Amino acid sequence: MTTTTTAPAADVLTARERLVRAAQELYGEQGVDATTPRQVLERSGVGQGSLYHHFPSKTDLARTALVRTTEESLDRARGTLAGGGSSSGRLRAYLGAPRDALAGCAVGRMTSDPVVMADPTLRAPLEEYFTGLLDLVTLALWEQGFSETEAHDRAMTVVATVQGGYVLARALGDDTALERALRGARTLCGLEES
Amino acid sequence: MTTTTTAPAADVLTARERLVRAAQELYGEQGVDATTPRQVLERSGVGQGSLYHHFPSKTDLARTALVRTTEESLDRARGTLAGGGSSSGRLRAYLGAPRDALAGCAVGRMTSDPVVMADPTLRAPLEEYFTGLLDLVTLALWEQGFSETEAHDRAMTVVATVQGGYVLARALGDDTALERALRGARTLCGLEES
DNA sequence: GTCTATAAAATGATAGAC
DNA sequence: GTCTATCATTTTATAGAC
Numbered sequence: 253m254t255t256t257t258t259a260p261a262a263d264v265l266t267a268r269e270r271l272v273r274a275a276q277e278l279y280g281e282q283g284v285d286a287t288t289p290r291q292v293l294e295r296s297g298v299g300q301g302s303l304y305h306h307f308p309s310k311t312d313l314a315r316t317a318l319v320r321t322t323e324e325s326l327d328r329a330r331g332t333l334a335g336g337g338s339s340s341g342r343l344r345a346y347l348g349a350p351r352d353a354l355a356g357c358a359v360g361r362m363t364s365d366p367v368v369m370a371d372p373t374l375r376a377p378l379e380e381y382f383t384g385l386l387d388l389v390t391l392a393l394w395e396q397g398f399s400e401t402e403a404h405d406r407a408m409t410v411v412a413t414v415q416g417g418y419v420l421a422r423a424l425g426d427d428t429a430l431e432r433a434l435r436g437a438r439t440l441c442g443l444e445e446s
Numbered sequence: 447m448t449t450t451t452t453a454p455a456a457d458v459l460t461a462r463e464r465l466v467r468a469a470q471e472l473y474g475e476q477g478v479d480a481t482t483p484r485q486v487l488e489r490s491g492v493g494q495g496s497l498y499h500h501f502p503s504k505t506d507l508a509r510t511a512l513v514r515t516t517e518e519s520l521d522r523a524r525g526t527l528a529g530g531g532s533s534s535g536r537l538r539a540y541l542g543a544p545r546d547a548l549a550g551c552a553v554g555r556m557t558s559d560p561v562v563m564a565d566p567t568l569r570a571p572l573e574e575y576f577t578g579l580l581d582l583v584t585l586a587l588w589e590q591g592f593s594e595t596e597a598h599d600r601a602m603t604v605v606a607t608v609q610g611g612y613v614l615a616r617a618l619g620d621d622t623a624l625e626r627a628l629r630g631a632r633t634l635c636g637l638e639e640s
Numbered sequence: 641g642t643c644t645a646t647a648a649a650a651t652g653a654t655a656g657a658c
Numbered sequence: 659g660t661c662t663a664t665c666a667t668t669t670t671a672t673a674g675a676c
Binding site: 281282283285356359360361363364365366375378381382383404405409410411413414415416417423424425429430432435439440 | 475476477479480550553554555556557558559560561563569572573575576577598599600602603604605606607608609610611612613614616617618619623624626627628629630631633634
């Protein structure tokens, strides 16, 4: 915590906070490598030098924004997979969660970003996100009655289907591709066809 | 065909050909957006101005290299999925084909590349590749006895699993993730566990 | 803490010799 | 067709006023 001034008013975000949120948006749209400091400044409405007052370099901003994005994404997954209710209900909720297929996954796309993959401190949040998500899906599948090994393997297939569904939707320009791919994932989870 | 000179000797490639191959390699490693003309020149061993003699712009080189990569990739898929033999044997061959999981898919990664996705002429090869691949998998699944609808949906899941398996392997830094994800795909194809 | 102005380096592309 | 030299622009980052 370097922010020692008074807390920001409900509506007015600090320059630092606006920078992080603008970076999160831009990274989700076009990745870290393709996002320039200038774009972050323009979208955040913050002046030139302020970025380098709050962050030593472009990489430090990226790290802050990526950690934020992966934490937010994992929290959302917990909302569907870790809540109460039956394992089948939780798996259904996860697979049926609303997704912008043509936008792609803000976390998954980072595996194609050379800046992220070349820096272990930028790749670490990705690994934590997917490890956490796979644990949640694995537990639900184990509760479904699958063996531990079987639950682990199928969780990998289910999460891969979500990620690959985004890839197919974007490549085909067809937002129904993800949804169709997920039907097979439901079958693998032991959920009846609706 | 603008190349009107004598065909290159078996071992000596033209500058144009060396440029395309170097671009293919670099795009596979780091994407189009992150690859600079300078990097292509260095890897190909070709001099500065020669790139712009053969290609009007960076985008034109990218288009040529991407078409080449997607055609080569689809040809490889045909080698496993369109050959003779039983549908189960062909599906097994496709799912068991050697893949460098940590390198990622040279075609799939392009769906995260802002330069590719922003230009319809660069995105088109991706769409053709995945359409062709899905057709091959769908046909094999139909031969397995699945209904047309069921074969279409499961083909989407199978190809998504391959693509997502690459994403997971890279995010986790674990090349076995793809292989484990593919076990679920085999189950969905009606192939017994080995 | 925030801003404007600016500098060093890299990028995309061109000119012109050979 | 291929090369070296060069240029305009953008990118990353810093200086210093307020």
